[in-house]
Amino acid sequence: MKLIIFPPIPSILVSLFVFLALRHFLELRERAPRLNWLLKYLWVLALPLLLVVRITGSRWDTGVFWQIDAVYVVLMVALAGVVLIRLRALQPARTLLVALAPFALYALAKVPDVFLDNLMVFSFGNPADIYWLFSIAWLVGGTLVAYKQQTLLQQQRLEHELEARIKARNQELEQLVEERTASLVRQAGELRETLEELRVTQNQLVQSEKMASLGELTAGIAHEIQNPLNFVTNFADVSTELLGELREEQQRGQEADPELEAELLTDLEQNLTKITHHGHRAASIVRGMLEHSRASTGERLPTDLNQLADEYLRLAYHGLRAKNKSFNATLDTDLAPDLPLVEAVGPDVGRVLLNLFTNAFYAVQQRREQQPGPDYTPTVRVRTRLLPGGSVQISVRDNGTGIPEAVRQKIFQPFFTTKPTGQGTGLGLSLSYDIITKGHNGTLSFVTEEGQGTEFIIELPLSARNSPAPTPGGPAVNPAPQTERSSG
Amino acid sequence: MNILVVDDELDVRALFEQRFRREIRGGQLRFAFAHSGEEALDYLHEHASEVVLILSDINMPGMSGLELLGHIRQEYAAPPPPAPPQVMMLTAYGDDDSRRQALELGASDFLTKPVDFVALKQKLLQLAAHDDAPPL
Numbered sequence: 001m002k003l004i005i006f007p008p009i010p011s012i013l014v015s016l017f018v019f020l021a022l023r024h025f026l027e028l029r030e031r032a033p034r035l036n037w038l039l040k041y042l043w044v045l046a047l048p049l050l051l052v053v054r055i056t057g058s059r060w061d062t063g064v065f066w067q068i069d070a071v072y073v074v075l076m077v078a079l080a081g082v083v084l085i086r087l088r089a090l091q092p093a094r095t096l097l098v099a100l101a102p103f104a105l106y107a108l109a110k111v112p113d114v115f116l117d118n119l120m121v122f123s124f125g126n127p128a129d130i131y132w133l134f135s136i137a138w139l140v141g142g143t144l145v146a147y148k149q150q151t152l153l154q155q156q157r158l159e160h161e162l163e164a165r166i167k168a169r170n171q172e173l174e175q176l177v178e179e180r181t182a183s184l185v186r187q188a189g190e191l192r193e194t195l196e197e198l199r200v201t202q203n204q205l206v207q208s209e210k211m212a213s214l215g216e217l218t219a220g221i222a223h224e225i226q227n228p229l230n231f232v233t234n235f236a237d238v239s240t241e242l243l244g245e246l247r248e249e250q251q252r253g254q255e256a257d258p259e260l261e262a263e264l265l266t267d268l269e270q271n272l273t274k275i276t277h278h279g280h281r282a283a284s285i286v287r288g289m290l291e292h293s294r295a296s297t298g299e300r301l302p303t304d305l306n307q308l309a310d311e312y313l314r315l316a317y318h319g320l321r322a323k324n325k326s327f328n329a330t331l332d333t334d335l336a337p338d339l340p341l342v343e344a345v346g347p348d349v350g351r352v353l354l355n356l357f358t359n360a361f362y363a364v365q366q367r368r369e370q371q372p373g374p375d376y377t378p379t380v381r382v383r384t385r386l387l388p389g390g391s392v393q394i395s396v397r398d399n400g401t402g403i404p405e406a407v408r409q410k411i412f413q414p415f416f417t418t419k420p421t422g423q424g425t426g427l428g429l430s431l432s433y434d435i436i437t438k439g440h441n442g443t444l445s446f447v448t449e450e451g452q453g454t455e456f457i458i459e460l461p462l463s464a465r466n467s468p469a470p471t472p473g474g475p476a477v478n479p480a481p482q483t484e485r486s487s488g
Numbered sequence: 489m490n491i492l493v494v495d496d497e498l499d500v501r502a503l504f505e506q507r508f509r510r511e512i513r514g515g516q517l518r519f520a521f522a523h524s525g526e527e528a529l530d531y532l533h534e535h536a537s538e539v540v541l542i543l544s545d546i547n548m549p550g551m552s553g554l555e556l557l558g559h560i561r562q563e564y565a566a567p568p569p570p571a572p573p574q575v576m577m578l579t580a581y582g583d584d585d586s587r588r589q590a591l592e593l594g595a596s597d598f599l600t601k602p603v604d605f606v607a608l609k610q611k612l613l614q615l616a617a618h619d620d621a622p623p624l
Contacts, residue, residue, distance in 0.1 A: 223547075226580055230602040231499055237605075238506045267506060274499055321547060322581070326589075331549040377550075 015076040016043055022080065025150060026087055035083055070107070070114040077104045092146040092153065099142020102135035209431060210351065223318040224285050228278035235271040235278070242268050284311070298348075298439070302341035305394060305460075308350050309335065309382045316357035317380075320365070329364050332381035339384050342392050343463040348439055352432040356396040356456045357382075359428070362419070363400025363454060370401070390462055391442075397455040403448040411446075436460070489616040490535075492520045494528040494544040494556065495578070507605050508612075516616050525551025529559055532573075539573045541615060546579040546586060553577055554586075557593045574615070578603060 028036035364378035546553035564572035582600035
């Protein structure tokens with residue numbers, strides 16, 4: 001019996017499967033497409049061989065078949081060698097090459113034996129057979145190692161791919177971020193422009209609010225100037241009369257009454273003082289009006305808040321009186337005589353006071369309309385006090401309608417107004433709040449009860465230097481914090 | 489003739505006293521002054537039948553001149569009468585509405601500021617002559 005080197009199936013069939021595995025294992029389709037193509041059609045090469053076997057009538061176990069088979073194995077091993085050398089850059093391919101080498105040597109060495117018909121039964125005593133076993137084991141072991149290496153390689157490749165994909169994704173993201181950043185920068189620019197426009201508009205509004213309140217004042221101012229001017233003309237007139245009388249008296253010579261003369265002189269002197277006084281009074285009103293309309297210089301000067309409060313109370317009252325002639329209110333002034341001068345921007349604080357007074361008169365007027373009759377006396381009171389902490393308090397209280405719960409949160413918001421359209425800009429209290437808090441580091445709060453009245457309380461530090469530091473980064477539009485208590 | 493002048497401006501006193509110095513010295517006119525409607529009413533209560541004429545500003549803090557006029561008309565409406573004083577209104581706001589209201593309330597005259605003292609003097613002296621004349 002001949003040595004069975006291969007199982008009794010043609011090596012050609014084995015090789016077909018081996019090469020199929022090899023093609024996939026080494027990914028020949030990508031790495032060597034032409035070689036892959038060649039190996040794919042290897043069976044075509046097997047056909048004539050099988051045909052020869054058929055024609056010669058050889059059986060599987062005949063000598064011819066063995067000879068052909070041996071040659072074929074050598075060819076296949078050589079082909080595998082070529083493929084592996086071709087792919088030597090790949091580590092698993094090199095490993096396979098090393099694994100294949102002993103078997104290749106054996107296959108080559110066996111060819112002459114086959115042709116000499118020198119076949120022998122497999123025996124452990126035969127060194128060639130031991131070598132065959134060794135070469136097969138070597139091949140299998142090498143294949144396993146190569147398989148492991150290939151797995152590792154694939155894993156690495158996958159990682160690389162993943163990394164590459166992450167990198168690509170990162171690039172994509174970076175680009176996206178860049179685009180977003182660019183659009184944000186553009187938007188920020190647009191917003192800045194809009195903000196600038198808003199600022200300009202706000203300044204215009206502030207100016208028109210000033211002008212609007214000046215309009216409200218005009219009638220009051222006219223009345224307030226008319227009164228002192230009347231006194232000036234009247235006292236001047238009467239002084240002329242007195243002088244005439246004095247001259248008459250002097251011309252009487254001996255009969256002159258020195259007592260009368262003295263009295264006339266005293267009166268004249270008194271009149272001149274009064275003329276000066278009322279002239280100053282008119283001038284101060286005009287000055288106040290000019291200061292009110294002029295853009296504020298923002299300069300803080302020692303200011304007599306008592307005088308300011310008194311002046312603007314009268315202006316506001318007469319302003320309203322001029323519009324509504326049947327309106328009347330009791331003005332109650334409680335001004336601390338020892339009030340020190342306060343470093344303040346006079347026209348600005350004046351504007352705040354004017355606004356508070358106008359609101360107070362509006363509130364009592366509203367209540368008067370709801371409650372005609374003698375048991376309601378519209379009263380607006382202004383009171384100044386020096387607080388122990390070194391600040392000055394001005395309180396403006398009315399016994400008007402009070403502020404309804406629902407709108408208390410909003411009264412310091414710009415453009416909020418409860419007055420009918422056209423009667424209020426809604427900027428008065430908002431500007432007042434800014435002037436007191438931002439402009440003077442003071443506070444503006446209020447106490448109100450519906451149907452009973454409202455009291456606005458301004459507190460100003462005596463000087464800018466010892467004032468509490470303003471809150472850093474305060475919002476541009478006032479947040480309108482406020483204290484709310486109910487007054488008894 | 490006793491005249492009560494009601495005005496919140498304090499210097500009105502000095503002005504009237506000088507403008508009518510001759511008449512005051514001559515005893516034809518006697519002036520009293522009140523600085524508010526309330527003060528005027530108090531004065532009237534104390535000097536019930538003496539005051540013949542009231543010259544009142546309209547526009548005053550607290551009780552306005554028109555309110556004062558209303559009070560006076562109310563108080564003197566019930567008999568037995570001391571003859572009610574005449575009330576002349578003096579105001580810086582010479583609008584028709586105020587004039588109509590004042591006249592409706594029984595004001596005997598309505599004068600606008602600035603006061604024409606020559607005309608006022610004439611009116612007062614005329615009234616004084618009437619007043620001092622013996623009753624028929």
